Amino acid sequence: MHPTPIEPAFENGGRVSVLRDAGHPPREIDDAHVIQQSLRLPDRFSVLYDRYFMEIHRYVGGRLGTQTADDLTAEVFLAAFRGRAGFDGRRGVVRGWLYGIATNIIAQHRKSESRRLEILQRTPQQDAVEAGHEDLVAHRMSAVDLRGHLAAALNAISDADRDVLLLVAIAELSYEEVAQALGIPAGTVGSRLNRARKKLRAALGGAHPMLGDSDG
Numbered sequence: 704m705h706p707t708p709i710e711p712a713f714e715n716g717g718r719v720s721v722l723r724d725a726g727h728p729p730r731e732i733d734d735a736h737v738i739q740q741s742l743r744l745p746d747r748f749s750v751l752y753d754r755y756f757m758e759i760h761r762y763v764g765g766r767l768g769t770q771t772a773d774d775l776t777a778e779v780f781l782a783a784f785r786g787r788a789g790f791d792g793r794r795g796v797v798r799g800w801l802y803g804i805a806t807n808i809i810a811q812h813r814k815s816e817s818r819r820l821e822i823l824q825r826t827p828q829q830d831a832v833e834a835g836h837e838d839l840v841a842h843r844m845s846a847v848d849l850r851g852h853l854a855a856a857l858n859a860i861s862d863a864d865r866d867v868l869l870l871v872a873i874a875e876l877s878y879e880e881v882a883q884a885l886g887i888p889a890g891t892v893g894s895r896l897n898r899a900r901k902k903l904r905a906a907l908g909g910a911h912p913m914l915g916d917s918d919g
Contacts, residue, residue, distance in 0.1 A: 734797035738790050748787065751797060752780050758874070759805050765873040766809055766816055775812070779805045795883030802874055803884035806866055813862060823854035856906035864899040867892055 734751060741748040759779055764772035782804050790800055809816065857865060870881045878896075882889040 735790070735792040738787050738792075738797060741784075741787055745784075748784050751783070751801075755798065755801055756780065759801055762802065762869075762874045763805055763809065766819075766869060767812055768819055771812070771815065775808055776805075779808055782808070796880070799876065799880040799883035802870060802876060802880070803886070806870065806884055810862070810866075817858055821854070821858065823851065852907055853903070856903045859906070860899050860902050864895045864902075867895040868899040868903075871896060 734754075737747055737750045756776060760769075760772050760776040763775050763779070767775065779801065783801055786804075790797065857868075860868070866885060867881055870876045870884060876884065878889045878892045881892045885892070
C-alpha cells in the first residue's frame, strides 16, 4: 500500500504533504531521525507536521487568536522545513525547536498580541466565550471571571517574561524545553517565570488563574 499525500508538498506550495503509512505509525518514529531522513527525502518532514501541527496551532492561537494562527502555524512549519539542516539534536528536542520558531514568529507580531490583550480587557466575558471558546487563554480568563484583569496584567509584563509564562501555561513545556525554545539557561527560565507569576498575582489580588502552582 503506497502512502497517500493529503497536503501539497512544502516545495510546491509552502505546505507540507502529510504521508501516512498504516504499517509505520508516525508516533513511533524518532523526531531527530525524521529530520535527518528529510534531508534526503523531503517528504519525510510531513511526519513532524502531522505530529505537532495542532499543538503549535493551539499555542499560536492562544497568543494571537485562532484566525491568525492558521497562517502563522503554516509559516512556522515552512521555516522549520527550510531550516531543518540546522537542527542540532545535542542542543534539545525537535518539539522545543519548533516552539522556538513559533515564539520567534510571534515576536514579529508583538503589536497584534498587545492589541488582542487590550481587546480582551474591554470585551464582556460572555461575548469573548461566544467569539472563540477554543481560545485557551481567553477560556481560562473567562472561567475565573478575571479575564479582563488578567489580560491587562499579561500586557503589562515584559515580552521576555510573557514568552516564558505562556510557553509553560499554554504549551506546557518543561523548564528545559522553554530554555531550548528561547535559547536561555534553565535558571533564567525559572527566574522569569517566578517574576511573571508574582506580577500577575499582585495584579489579580492573589488569584492566579493561569498557573496554579506556587512560585519556586
